[in-house]
Structures are given as structure tokens and as C-alpha cells.
Amino acid sequence: MIEIIGEGDHPTEALAAKLFYKLMVAEFPDIERNSDLHCSILMSVTCYKQVVQDIDLLVLFVDSRGLAANGPRSIRSCCLALEVKSHGPGSVKFDGGKCSVNYSGKWHNVSRQSGEQKYSVREYILRNSENRTAPFVTNLIWLVKLPKSTFSSIPDNNIIGSDVIWDDIVQLITTQEYPHHNPFRTFLNYKNSLDVFKKKHNISGLDRRRMEIITKSVLDQTSQKYASKIGEQLLVFRGRGGTGKTVRLIQVAYQIYSEYGFRIKLLTYNKALVADITRLLSHSKAKSGVIGDKAITISTVHSFIYSWIKEVDGTPMDFINNYEIYKNQLLNNLNSNVLDTKLIDDYKEAASRFLEWDMILIDEAQDWPENERDILYKLYGYKNIIIADGVDQFIRKSISTNWQEGISKNNRQIVSLRKSLRLKNNLCSVVNGFAQEMELDGWALTPEDELYGGRVLYVTGNPMSRELHGRLRETNKKDGNSPIDMLFCVPPSWVNTYEEKVNKFQDRKYSTLAEQYKNWGFAVWDGVDEDTRGGYPLDLEEHRIVQYDSCRGLEGWLVVNFALDELYDYKLLSQEAQEIKSNELFMTDEEAQIVFAKRWVMIPMTRAIDTLVIHVADRSSYIGKVMDKMLTQFPDNIEHYHFD
Numbered sequence: 001m002i003e004i005i006g007e008g009d010h011p012t013e014a015l016a017a018k019l020f021y022k023l024m025v026a027e028f029p030d031i032e033r034n035s036d037l038h039c040s041i042l043m044s045v046t047c048y049k050q051v052v053q054d055i056d057l058l059v060l061f062v063d064s065r066g067l068a069a070n071g072p073r074s075i076r077s078c079c080l081a082l083e084v085k086s087h088g089p090g091s092v093k094f095d096g097g098k099c100s101v102n103y104s105g106k107w108h109n110v111s112r113q114s115g116e117q118k119y120s121v122r123e124y125i126l127r128n129s130e131n132r133t134a135p136f137v138t139n140l141i142w143l144v145k146l147p148k149s150t151f152s153s154i155p156d157n158n159i160i161g162s163d164v165i166w167d168d169i170v171q172l173i174t175t176q177e178y179p180h181h182n183p184f185r186t187f188l189n190y191k192n193s194l195d196v197f198k199k200k201h202n203i204s205g206l207d208r209r210r211m212e213i214i215t216k217s218v219l220d221q222t223s224q225k226y227a228s229k230i231g232e233q234l235l236v237f238r239g240r241g242g243t244g245k246t247v248r249l250i251q252v253a254y255q256i257y258s259e260y261g262f263r264i265k266l267l268t269y270n271k272a273l274v275a276d277i278t279r280l281l282s283h284s285k286a287k288s289g290v291i292g293d294k295a296i297t298i299s300t301v302h303s304f305i306y307s308w309i310k311e312v313d314g315t316p317m318d319f320i321n322n323y324e325i326y327k328n329q330l331l332n333n334l335n336s337n338v339l340d341t342k343l344i345d346d347y348k349e350a351a352s353r354f355l356e357w358d359m360i361l362i363d364e365a366q367d368w369p370e371n372e373r374d375i376l377y378k379l380y381g382y383k384n385i386i387i388a389d390g391v392d393q394f395i396r397k398s399i400s401t402n403w404q405e406g407i408s409k410n411n412r413q414i415v416s417l418r419k420s421l422r423l424k425n426n427l428c429s430v431v432n433g434f435a436q437e438m439e440l441d442g443w444a445l446t447p448e449d450e451l452y453g454g455r456v457l458y459v460t461g462n463p464m465s466r467e468l469h470g471r472l473r474e475t476n477k478k479d480g481n482s483p484i485d486m487l488f489c490v491p492p493s494w495v496n497t498y499e500e501k502v503n504k505f506q507d508r509k510y511s512t513l514a515e516q517y518k519n520w521g522f523a524v525w526d527g528v529d530e531d532t533r534g535g536y537p538l539d540l541e542e543h544r545i546v547q548y549d550s551c552r553g554l555e556g557w558l559v560v561n562f563a564l565d566e567l568y569d570y571k572l573l574s575q576e577a578q579e580i581k582s583n584e585l586f587m588t589d590e591e592a593q594i595v596f597a598k599r600w601v602m603i604p605m606t607r608a609i610d611t612l613v614i615h616v617a618d619r620s621s622y623i624g625k626v627m628d629k630m631l632t633q634f635p636d637n638i639e640h641y642h643f644d
Contacts, residue, residue, distance in 0.1 A: 001031070001032070001033075001034070001035065001037065001038050001039070002021060002024055002025070002031045002032055002037075002038075002039040002040075002041070003039075003040055003041070004017045004018070004021060004041045004042075004043065005040055005041065005042045005043065005197075005198070006042050006043040006044055006045070012056075012084055012085075012086040012144065013043045013044055013056050013057060013084055014043065015086075015144065016056065016057055016082070016084045016142060016144055017041050017043050017057060019144065020041050020057065020059060020082075021041060023164065023165065023166060024039050024061075024166070026165075026166070027165070027166035034065075036063070036064040036065045037062075037063055037064070037065065038060075038061065038062050038064075038187065038190060039059065039060070039061045040059070040060045040061075040194050041057060041058075041059050042055075042057070042058040042059070042060075042197055043056070043057060044056065045057075045058045045121075045197055047120045047121055047123075047124035048124070048278050048535070048536070050119075050120035050121075050123055050124050051116050051119070051120055051307075051354070052113060052116040052117050052120045052353060053120065053297070055081050055082075055083075055117055055120070055121060056082055056083055056084040056142075057080075057081075057082040057084055057142070058079075058080070058081055058082070058121065058197065059078070059079070059080040059082065060078075060079055060080075060184070060190055060193060060194055061077055061078050061079075061080075061184075062076070062077040062184045062187055062190040063075070063076050063077065064187055074170060075170055075173055075174065075182065076182040076184075076185075077135075077182050077183055077184035077185070077190065078138060078169075078173050078183065078184075079121070079135040079136065079137045079138065079183050079184070079193065080137070080138050080139075080140055080169070080173075081114070081117040081118055081120075081121045081137055081138070081139045081140070082139075082140050082141075082142050083110055083113060083114045083117060083139070083140070083141050083142065084142045084144060085101050085110060085141065085142065085143050085144070086144050086145055087101045087102065087143070087145065087146075088145055088146075089146065089150070090102075092143060092146065092150075093107065094151060094154050096154075097111065097154060097155060097156050097157055098111045098112075099111045099141055099143075099151070099157070099159060106349060106352070107349070108352055109350060109351075109352075110141055111141065111158075112350075112351070113353055114139045114140070114141050114158065115139060116353075117137075117139050118137045118138070118139035119137075121137045122134045122135070122136070122137045124196070125193050125196050127531075127534065127535050128196045128199075128535065128538075129192045129193060129195070129196050130192050130195065131189075131192050133189065133192070134193070135183030135184055135189065135193055136183045137183075138158075138172065138173045139158060140158050140159070140160055140169070140172060141157075141158060141159045141160070142159075142160050142161075142164070143159060143160070143161050143162070144161075144162055145162055146161050146162060147161045147162050147163045148160065148161035148163055148164065148168065149161075158172055160172070199538055204481060204482040204484055204485050204540050205480050205481055205482070205485070206481055206482075206485040206556075206557050206609075207280060207485075229413065230252075230256060230359075230386075231358075231359070231383060231384055232383055233383055233410075233411045233412055233413055234382045234383065234385060234386075234387070234403065234404065234407055234411060234412040234413070235385075235386040235387070235412075235413050235415070236365075236386075236387050236389050236403065236404070236412065236413065236414045236415065237249065237386070237387070237388045237389065237415050237417055238388075238389040238390075238414055238415070238416050238417065239389075239390070239416065239417030239418060240390065240443070240444075240445055240602075240606070241390065241552070241602060241603055241605075241606035241607075242420045242421065242422040242423050242428075242431075242445055242606035243417035243418065243419060243420060243421060243422075243445065244417060244421035244422065245363070245364075245388035245389070245390060245417060246273070246277075246363055246388060246553050247421065248388065248417065249266060249361045249363060249386065249388050250266070250277065250281075252361070252386060253266060253296050253359070253361055254296070256359065257296055260358075262358035262359050263356065263357050263358050263359075264296045264297070264357065264358065264359045264360075264361060265296075265297055265298075265299070265304070265357040265359075265360050265361070266296065266297070266298045266299075266361040266363065267298075267299065267300070267301045267304055267360065267361065267362055267363065268298070268300060268301065268362075268363040268364065268553065269300055269301050269302070269364070269367065269368075270300070270363075270364070270550060270552060270553055271300055271530070271533040271534065271550070272527050272533050272546050272550040272551070272553075272554060273363065273550075273552070273553035273554060274298050274299060274300055275527070275533055275534075275535060275536035275537075276536065276553070276554055277298050278298055278536055279536035279537065279538075281296065281298075301368070301372060302319075302320070302323065305323075305326070305327060305330070305372070305375070306319055307351070307354045307355060308330060308347075308355065308375075308379070309326050309330060311347050311350065311351050311354070311355060312330065312333070312339065312347060313329075324371075327371050327372065327375065328371060330375060331371050331374055331375050331378070334374075334375065334378040334379070335378070339378075344378075344379060357380065357384075358384065359384055359385070359386065360376055360380050360384060360385045360386075361385075361386045361387070361388075362376070362385060362386070362387040362388065362403075363388050363553060364388060364389075364390050364552065364553065365387035365388060365389045365390075365401065365403055366389050366390050366400040366401060367390075367401075368401050369401065370401055373401055373403055382403075382407055382411070382412075383411070387403055389403070390552075418445070418446045419445070419446045419447070419448045420445040420446065420447055420448055420451070420606075421448060421451075422555055422606065422607075422608075422609055423445065423447075423451070423454065423606060423608065423609065424451045424452065424453045424454025424609065424610055425447045425448070425449075425451055425452055425453065425454060426453060426454035426455055426456070426637045427454035427455070427456065427608060427609075427610075427612055427637075428445050428446075428447040428448075428451075428454070429447065429634065429637060430456045430612070430630065430634050430637050430638060431445065431602075431605050431606060431612075432444050432445060433630060433633055433634060434602075434605060434626065434630060435602060437626050437629055437630060437633075438598045438601075438626060440595075440598045440599065440602065443602065445606075453610065454608075454609075454610055454611070454612075454637075455610075455611055455612075455637060455638075455639065456611075456612045456613075456614065456634070456637055456638045456639070457611065457612070457613045457614070457638075457639050457640075457641060458614050458616070458627050458630070458631065458638055458639065458640045458641070459613060459614065459615040459616070459640075459641050459642075459643065460615070460616055460619050460624075460640070460641075460642045460643075461642040461643040461644055462643045462644055463562055463563070463615050463617070463643075464512075464513075464516050465643035465644070466520070467643060468641070468643045469517075469520075472486070472558065472560065472613065475558065475611060476557065476558045476611075479557060479558075479610065479611075481557045481558070482540035482541065483522070483523070483540065483541050483542060483543045484525075484537055484539070484540045484541070484542050484543070484544060485556060485557040485558070486543060486544065486556050486557065486558045486559070486560070487544050487546070487551070487554055487555065487556030487558075487559045487560070487607060487608075488513055488543060488544065488545045488546070488559075488560045488562065489546055489547070489548050489551045489559065489560065489561050489562065489604045489607070490511050490512070490513055490528065490545060490546070490547055490548070490562050490563070491547070491548060491562065491563045491566040491567050491570060492547060492548075492549075492570060493563070493566055493570075494511050494512045494513060494528075494547075494562065494563070495509055495510075495511055495512075495528045495547055496509065496510055496511070496512065496515075497509055498510060508529055508531065509526075509528050509529040509530070510526055510528065510529060511526055511528045511545050511547075513545055513562065514526035514528070514545050517543055522541075522543060523539055523541045523542045523543065524542060524543050524545060525537035525542040525543065525544050525545065526545050527544060527545055527546040527547075527550060528545060528546065528547045528550075533546075533550065544556070548561075548567050548600075548603075548604055551603060551604050551607055552603050554607060555607050555608070555609060556607060556608060556609065557608075557609050557610050557611065558608065558610065558611040558613065559604070559607045559608035559611070559612055559613065560613040560615065561604045561605070561607075561612070561613065561614050561615060562615045563615060563616070563617040564601065564604070564614055564615065564616060564623050565616045565617055565618055565621035565622065565623035565624055566617055567600070567601060567604070568597050568598075568600075568601050568621070568622060568623050569597075569621070569622075571593075571596060571597035571600040571601070572593050572594065572596075572597045573593075574593070574596060574597075601623070614627060
């Protein structure tokens with residue numbers, strides 16, 4: 001059995017898929033009807049969240065006929081990642097074992113890209129396969145317009161040409177992967193890997209609404225001063241939680257990619273947010289190509305800095321624990337002109353898939369340390385950067401970084417976002433009242449007139465009541481949504497550690513809520529675990545669970561904040577509050593901690609679109625007392641439920 005799966009983003013991929021199909025039929029004449037031969041040719045594969053995401057062709061093959069039928073020169077199975085190039089002789093060059101092709105006057109290192117694909121495919125299968133195993137992957141470069149005589153004299157190459165035959169591929173496989181040239185030892189292993197790429201990324205009703213918002217044009221050069229100056233000045237979107245800062249970034253990215261073809265990198269520190277945005281944009285990938293190596297990519301700032309360190313100094317050792325050291329070393333080299341403009345451009349060209357970007361978009365810029373800001377300005381220039389600046393929304397630190405420092409008024413533009421684009425009217429009123437009751441000075445959102453409705457449920461008692469969770473699921477379902485459209489936020493005390501580790505550096509974690517949901521037979525995406533946050537939920541029946549520290553930027557139609565009083569008490573003990581005191585002359589340590597904790601509580605309070613559920617573990621706690629007062633102030637908008 002042989003099949004071609006998917007739709008190629010480019011005619012070259014479709015042509016290559018058909019050529020490979022003919023190649024296999026020529027070698028195995030009965031492959032179209034033999035149940036012991038299986039070959040799947042997948043076009044335009046995307047390995048989300050991997051270093052290299054786009055794979056032109058992915059070929060999975062298994063031969064179950066037995067040793068005698070295979071013959072002495074054959075192989076039993078293979079997994080091939082093929083980078084397909086249709087360049088002619090003048091657009092391809094070889095430097096030692098390196099192959100490069102020319103795009104618009106710039107040479108692109110195809111060998112490096114191909115090498116990264118090997119690990120991207122393997123890691124993606126490992127993360128997403130049912131049995132958590134992955135095959136060895138052979139990476140090949142296919143020059144479909146050049147015969148093999150063009151590169152046959154190049155030593156140790158992984159290139160196939162226009163006249164490729166099966167024996168050429170077998171030779172490269174056995175050379176690259178010996179003694180691992182039988183990656184699918186059983187048909188089940190082959191099927192498990194294939195199923196990873198055949199999974200349908202189903203879309204919920206809320207996803208559709210969010211995609212409609214994202215694809216809406218927001219840059220109008222006839223009425224907006226900043227729209228005509230993209231790439232000519234620093235652009236800042238500023239607003240509180242729920243005003244649509246992150247959505248505005250994605251809208252702008254979508255539009256400038258669609259209209260100008262810019263390559264865009266969106267950076268955040270929040271892995272859960274990376275997963276959420278990647279999942280959302282992946283729905284439109286097949287139609288618009290807005291996500292992937294060639295368009296808009298999203299990653300954490302840590303992985304982005306890692307790519308630069310790796311390119312400049314080689315693979316860093318113990319990167320996470322020495323993150324500050326590596327950052328400062330990179331910044332010192334930039335400030336001292338050890339890395340001058342020409343050298344920076346050379347590095348970008350050499351690793352264009354990872355480092356060469358027309359625009360850099362920064363989410364929650366107020367939380368970024370100054371050395372990260374300065375590194376980006378040195379590498380890309382402030383005029384090519386757009387930031388979302390949250391007001392009073394600090395997680396990594398408690399004092400906002402000034403991204404406008406040293407930039408004249410003519411070279412910067414601030415766009416203030418005041419209206420709540422997420423919270424419905426009733427929610428917005430309650431959240432504003434909550435901030436006022438906590439005496440959080442200056443905190444307010446302007447309701448959007450057209451966003452009618454919304455409600456708040458105040459829950460006390462047993463948070464694991466089956467009746468409570470049954471009501472939540474039923475409420476969400478009646479609104480026409482899927483479980484994935486809900487968001488559950490939990491405090492650190494609800495997070496546990498498995499005995500097994502992801503690796504020697506990283507513990508596997510799980511939430512008490514996820515454990516209970518699994519016992520009830522419900523599917524979960526337990527984002528309290530760092531390894532889980534490295535991917536994103538694929539099943540609409542999965543319930544998204546995150547620790548409070550990862551909730552910023554996320555949203556849900558129905559959001560449940562469990563033990564919100566514990567979050568407040570937890571943040572009261574944070575040492576980060578001292579940064580507030582250092583900038584307030586007459587503020588005591590206790591006052592600084594209280595301000596910090598209050599600001600933090602407002603982040604999960606602004607995640608819901610329609611229904612906000614606030615659970616309080618101890619009604620006599622500070623947050624419990626605030627909520628009791630809110631009941632009397634907003635009797636029409638807040639419903640109280642107690643579960644035994």
C-alpha cells in the first residue's frame with residue numbers, strides 16, 4: 001500500500017511527491033496492492049514547536065515481507081525527511097560538504113536546515129506518539145533539477161538528484177543511520193508515527209471567533225498614524241489585562257505578513273501562551289501558510305537567545321542555569337563591537353531560518369529585563385520591533401522596563417488600549433469593582449458596548465465536587481463550546497511531582513485537578529507540567545489546566561480560578577515585591593508586598609470571556625472577605641454556590 005497525504009504549499013512539493021511515488025513503484029511493482037508493504041508520502045508537514053517546523057516531504061516506509069523478500073541490498077523500513085529544492089545549476093553551490101541555494105541574491109545553507117529537520121521530526125513524534133517512542137530519521141536534500149553527477153564527487157553528502165533510484169536512497173540511509181537503519185521494527189511502530197501526522201486539528205466555536213478577530217485588518221494607513229510607519233519607528237501597544245494586547249500583536253503580524261511578506265518572530269517568556277497561539281494559528285496554516293519557518297513563528301525568548309548563543313559561540317553548556325551569564329556575555333560583545341553590523345548580518349544569513357527576521361514582536365514587554373531589550377535593539381534595531389506593554393501586569397519582575405529609553409518622540413508611537421476586548425460587560429463591571437474593593441488605585445477597564453452579558457460564579461466549599469464540575473461542563477456545552485474552550489487555573493499547592501523525571505534536570509508534574517478529571521474519565525491537557533507545555537492540546541475534549549504563573553495571555557469562554565485566596569497569599573511572600581519598594585520612597589516592605597499581590601490577582605481575573613468562576617478555599621481570607629462584599633454590591637451579576 002502506498003499513499004500521498006496532504007496538500008503541498010508549493011508545486012515543487014507536489015511534483016516531488018509524485019516522483020517519489022513512481023520511484024517506489026519502480027522498485028516495488030506490487031506496492032500498490034501488497035498488504036505487507038506500506039509507504040506514506042506526506043507533503044508539507046509542520047512539526048509545531050520544533051527548531052525547524054516545515055518539512056517538504058516526510059516518507060515513512062515499512063516492509064513486512066520477511067528477510068528473503070527484502071534481498072541483500074534492501075532495508076526493512078525507513079523514515080525520511082526530505083528538503084526539496086527546484087534550483088538550477090547557477091543557484092546551487094557546494095562548499096565542502098555544505099550545500100547552499102540562492103534566494104533573492106542570498107545564499108541559504110540547506111545542509112544545516114536539513115540536519116535540523118532530522119531532530120525536529122524525531123522530537124515531534126516522540127512528544128506526540130501514543131507510545132512515546134520515535135524512529136531514527138534520515139534527512140535528505142533532493143535537488144529535483146540536478147542529476148547526481150553534479151554532486152557525486154562531494155564526500156559524505158546526503159543529496160539525491162533528479163535521476164535518483166531506490167538504491168541511492170538505501171545507500172544514504174545505511175551510511176547515515178547504521179546500525180539503526182530499521183527504525184520501524186513492527187507495523188505498529190510505523191502506524192503510531194504516521195498517526196501523529198494524521199491527527200486532525202479540530203477547531204472549536206471559540207477558535208473560529210478568535211481566528212475571525214486575528215485575520216481582521218487592523219492597519220489602516222489612511223486613518224492611523226502608526227500604520228504607515230511600520231518599520232520606521234518603535235510601536236507600543238499599551239493596556240491592562242483583557243484589552244487585547246496579544247491579539248493586536250497577532251493581528252498586526254498577520255496583516256504585515258500577508259501584505260508585505262515580512263518574516264515575523266513573536267517572542268514571549270510564557271510557554272503556555274506559545275502553545276495557545278501556535279494551536280490557534282495552526283488551524284489556518286494549510287490555507288494561508290501564516291505559521292512556520294517561512295512566515296510567522298512564535299517562541300520563548302529563552303529559546304531565541306539560545307539560538308543566537310549557539311550560532312555565535314557554539315552550543316552553550318547548562319544554558320538555563322547560566323542564562324544571565326550568557327545574555328550578558330552576548331550583550332558585552334554587541335556593545336564592544338566584537339559583534340559588529342557585518343558580523344551580525346553574516347550570522348543571520350548563515351542561520352536565516354532561526355535568526356533572520358524582518359520584524360520582532362514582543363509580548364508583555366514590561367516584564368522583560370533591560371539586557372534582553374538591549375540585545376534585541378542591537379541585533380534588529382528598535383524600528384523593527386513592536387511591543388505589547390501591560391500595565392501593572394508583572395510576573396518575572398515587578399518594575400516595568402522602559403523600552404522608550406533613549407528613543408526620541410518622533411521615533412516612537414504609543415497606542416493606548418483601554419476598552420475590554422475580552423470580558424463581556426457584566427464581567428468587566430465586576431472585575432472593576434473587585435479592583436476598587438481591593439483599593440488598587442487607578443485600575444479600571446472600559447467596557448466594550450457591544451459585548452453584552454457575562455456572569456461571575458462565586459464558589460466555596462469542596463472544589464472537587466462532582467456536582468460543581470458537572471455544572472461547569474454543562475454550562476460550557478450549552479453555550480456551544482467544547483471543553484478545550486474552558487481554562488482552569490490552579491495554585492502551586494495543587495501541583496505535585498511524579499517519581500519519574502523527564503530527564504535528570506526536569507521533574508514531571510501533575511495537578512490535583514488533572515488527576516481527578518482522569519479518574520472521572522475526562523481528557524486533560526495538564527499545563528502545570530513543563531514538558532506538556534512544550535506542545536499544545538489537539539483534542540477538543542481536553543480540559544486546559546495551568547498554574548497561575550502561566551495564565552497570562554491565555555483566555556477561555558469559561559475560566560475557573562481555583563483557590564484564588566491561596567494565590568494572593570502565595571504572592572504576598574514573593575521577593576519580587578521588593579522592586580516596588582525600591583521605587584517608592586515611603587512604602588514599607590509590607591505595603592510593597594500587598595500591592596504586588598493585588599496586581600497579580602488581577603491577571604487571572606481578566607482571562608474569561610463569558611463566565612468567570614472564583615473559588616475561595618478559606619472564606620475568612622482576605623480574598624474571601626472581598627468576594628463576600630462583592631456579593632452585596634453586584635447581586636445581579638454574581639451567583640454564590642457552596643458545595644459539600
